[in-house]
Amino acid sequence: MPKSRNDLNDNAKKTSIGVLQACLTDSIDLYNGTRQAHWNVRGPNFRSLHLMFEEFYNSLATDIDEIAERLVQLGGTANGTSQSVASGTTLPPFPTDLHAGDKLLAAMLERYTAVAKSLREGIDTTDEAGDADTADLLTGISRNVDKAVWMMEATADR
Template sequence: MAKSSGKDAKVLPTRNDVPDNAKQVSIGILQGCLVDTIDLYNATRQAHWNVKGPHFGALHELFEQFYTDLAVASDDLAERIVQIGGIASGTTQTLASQTRLPPYPTDLLAGMDHVAALAERYAQVAKTLRAGIEETEEAGDADTADLLTEQSRAMDKKLWMLEAHLGPDKAR
């Protein structure tokens, strides 16, 4: 689920009037989503660089669009953390220690193998975003919930596109 360990998050002074408790909850959730989104970005780049097979052209372009969108999404998450008084962390060390995604296999080559591996990870990130929506709404941070809702919709669309490549009998 969404990482909500932000209760201990340091909140820097800001004129943003979201209540401090909501800020702490949101910072923890956003940081977890940020880490997972950057990790998903890296997995998508891995697929983009190494995809092979009869669907190379279409998948190479699709993966490029996906990682470009993920770069924007991670920036939006990080900026929201800072807007509410947090410190966004996207370092390699933070990613390695905090990601909730399984390691992406570096030996995949076949296009549909990449699609299946990415579909699992996109589904996991979408689920975590949805959990974060509920937690940030409950904490009283409607703007963060809105950001997570926007990202959840985008993630669901990407998951749908990946599953469409797998066909109806392999989508799940």
């Protein structure tokens, strides 16, 4: 681990770095899937879904940057290459043959709820390790992901 003057104990740093890297990997994969949905959505709700997916990936871009920067602050190395994301994601592959808005919403909801769950687990893990700052960061990101889930669920219920 590269040196960091952050005064968290080494166990808290190592725990948080592991959690943050897992969240980074899944968030980048989720970002890529959201872009895929944004680019390829078709159907009667095209405009609203296209714009909603764009809002989501813009939010994810900011969150991804915050995760990566916290990881580095703790002395880790943020691994966000295509190869590391492909080999480390816990999300199922995003289907590239989807175009209908309802099918894309279902695929997006599956992935967003999985990321929301892992963020909440990361909050608990980093808090228990003594890293309140990382737990707080993940809490904010969890709220963003939960809001996206809510918006997609409300849209799907039409």
